[in-house]
Amino acid sequence: xxxxxxxxxxxxxxxxxxxxxxxxxxxxxxxxxxxxxxxxxxxxxxxxxxxxxxxxxxxxxxxxxxxxxxxxxxxxxxxxxxxxxxxxxxxxxxxxxxxxxxxxxxxxxxxxxxxxxxxxxxxxxxxxxxxxxxxxxxxxxxxxxxxxxxxxxxxxxxxxxxxxxxxxxxxxxxxxxxxxxxxxxxxxxxxxxxxxxxxxxxxxxxxxxxxxxxxxxxxxxxxxxxxxxxxxxxxxxxxxxxxxxxxxxxxxxxxxxxxxxxxxxxxxxxxxxxxxxxxxxxxxxxxxxxxxxxxxxxxxxxxxxxxxxxxxxxxxxxxxxxxxxxxxxxxxxxxxxxxxxxxxxxxxxxxxxxxxxxxxxxxxxxxxxxxxxxxxxxxxxx
Numbered sequence: 520x521x522x523x524x525x526x527x528x529x530x531x532x533x534x535x536x537x538x539x540x541x542x543x544x545x546x547x548x549x550x551x552x553x554x555x556x557x558x559x560x561x562x563x564x565x566x567x568x569x570x571x572x573x574x575x576x577x578x579x580x581x582x583x584x585x586x587x588x589x590x591x592x593x594x595x596x597x598x599x600x601x602x603x604x605x606x607x608x609x610x611x612x613x614x615x616x617x618x619x620x621x622x623x624x625x626x627x628x629x630x631x632x633x634x635x636x637x638x639x640x641x642x643x644x645x646x647x648x649x650x651x652x653x654x655x656x657x658x659x660x661x662x663x664x665x666x667x668x669x670x671x672x673x674x675x676x677x678x679x680x681x682x683x684x685x686x687x688x689x690x691x692x693x694x695x696x697x698x699x700x701x702x703x704x705x706x707x708x709x710x711x712x713x714x715x716x717x718x719x720x721x722x723x724x725x726x727x728x729x730x731x732x733x734x735x736x737x738x739x740x741x742x743x744x745x746x747x748x749x750x751x752x753x754x755x756x757x758x759x760x761x762x763x764x765x766x767x768x769x770x771x772x773x774x775x776x777x778x779x780x781x782x783x784x785x786x787x788x789x790x791x792x793x794x795x796x797x798x799x800x801x802x803x804x805x806x807x808x809x810x811x812x813x814x815x816x817x818x819x820x821x822x823x824x825x826x827x828x829x830x831x832x833x834x835x836x837x838x839x840x841x842x843x844x845x846x847x848x849x850x851x852x853x854x855x856x857x858x859x860x861x862x863x864x865x866x867x868x869x870x871x872x873x874x875x876x877x878x879x880x881x882x883x884x885x886x887x888x889x890x891x892x893x894x895x896x897x898x899x900x901x
Contacts, residue, residue: 551870554861556825557812560853561804566737566841568799570728570776574748574791577779578694578720582607583712586615586687590707595716599698604691607716608703612688615681622674622681629667629674636660636667696720699789719789724782725761726793729773737799738763744778745796748787756780756787760797800839806847810840812859822851823858823865825873830858830865 588610595607643660646652700717703709726746730738742760758780767774778795780787787793813820813835820837823830835850851857856873858865865871 549870551828551872552830552861552864553874554823554825554830554858554865554871556856556873557808557859559806559808559847559851559855559857562802562807564802564805564807564841564844564846565798566800566802566839567796568730568734568738569794569796570730570734572726572728572778572793572795574724574726574746574787574789574793576696576719576721576789577723577725578696579699579789580692580694580696580718581714582690582692582716582718583714584608584610584687584690584709585711586610586684587710588612588614588688588708590703590705590709591688593701593703593705595698595701597698597701601692601695601698601718603693603695606689606691607698607701607718608690610688610690610709612685615685615688619678619681619685622678626671626674626678629671633664633667633671636664640664690715692716692718694718694720696722697785721782721785721787721789724780724787724789726758726778726780726795728776728778728795729768729771730763730776730797731773732767734799735763735774735776738776738797743798744780746778746780746787747794747796748791750788750791751786756782802839802841802846805838806851806853807841807844808847808851808857809859810843810845812857812862813837813845814862823862824851825856825858825871828870828872830862830867830869830871832867 590608591611592609593607594609595601601607640660640663643652643657647654647657696718697720698716699719702714702716709715738760740760740762744758744760746756746758747754748756758778761777761779764775776797778797808822812822814822816832816834819834821832821834824833825831833850833855836848838846838848840846858871860874861871
């Protein structure tokens with residue numbers, strides 16, 4: 520048994536000697552551990568949060584008839600673009616025209632009655648002031664003038680009402696936009712309040728999403744946002760945060776956030792499901808490393824750096840987590856060579872040999888930008 524153990528020991532020593540496969544070895548010292556390193560440099564980073572919502576037109580108006588009548592002419596179809604004040608539907612206005620004529624005739628009669636009452640009051644006033652007329656006669660003339668004036672004002676209101684009813688036979692769009700629905704047909708008899716058409720203004724669209732308290736803490740009005748929809752894979756529509764609600768929804772326990780997006784070309788349509796990415800916080804000139812490069816030593820986060828071919832343990836204070844990466848608040852300096860592979864086998868002062876080039880992770884350039892969908896998390900070193 521002892522002979523077998525001796526042979527195994529000699530074989531291991533032979534394999535780790537010069538020219539063996541055990542790696543480089545300092546003369547008389549332990550074998551150098553092969554590692555990979557990452558040179559940390561200041562970067563610009565963006566913490567982002569994602570949520571899903573539904574695209575809605577900024578202005579969405581259901582238009583109803585304000586008067587009863589028969590549809591005489593349908594002037595638009597679904598998909599037509601209309602301007603503000605443009606007619607959508609006209610109703611048969613014959614009865615409204617007759618009502619207006621009658622109201623104008625009543626106004627003329629009321630005007631004549633008022634004129635006679637005013638003239639009579641003037642004559643009565645002169646006689647009453649000279650003492651040739653009793654107080655009762657004066658008061659009667661004054662009351663007659665007031666009654667005539669009241670009838671005249673009622674006739675004015677009647678004519679205005681009749682004119683409004685006639686105008687209401689021309690149903691117009693209150694906004695500029697696209698006709699989304701038409702609810703009536705030519706020849707149909709409709710009552711006041713009947714829905715006639717639906718017009719949406721999609722020059723600007725909005726997406727309402729809900730964020731939990733961890734996500735919304737760094738989102739604010741005016742922040743950047745990006746919207747993606749399945750109808751246009753690969754395309755991104757830029758927008759901004761209009762508001763962040765001050766109170767959580769009692770049912771979902773999320774805070775309402777509205778994103779407004781300019782809809783150039785009208786590509787975004789109401790009802791599309793949208794994935795919204797919000798820029799929660801911007802970091803400028805910070806050091807960022809991968810989370811799995813961090814180890815724990817004596818209950819504190821730390822990393823290994825390579826200096827003079829030796830592994831040096833550095834305690835670090837960690838900040839905001841951005842996806843798989845984390846901001847280093849303290850403990851590292853620009854240019855430090857952080858061990859990104861092989862750190863589990865290292866100890867303080869262990870000899871190392873750097874394997875390969877100290878490249879940055881794919882897609883990251885020195886001084887560039889990194890963004891990841893993540894919840895806001897903070898981990899502080901003790």
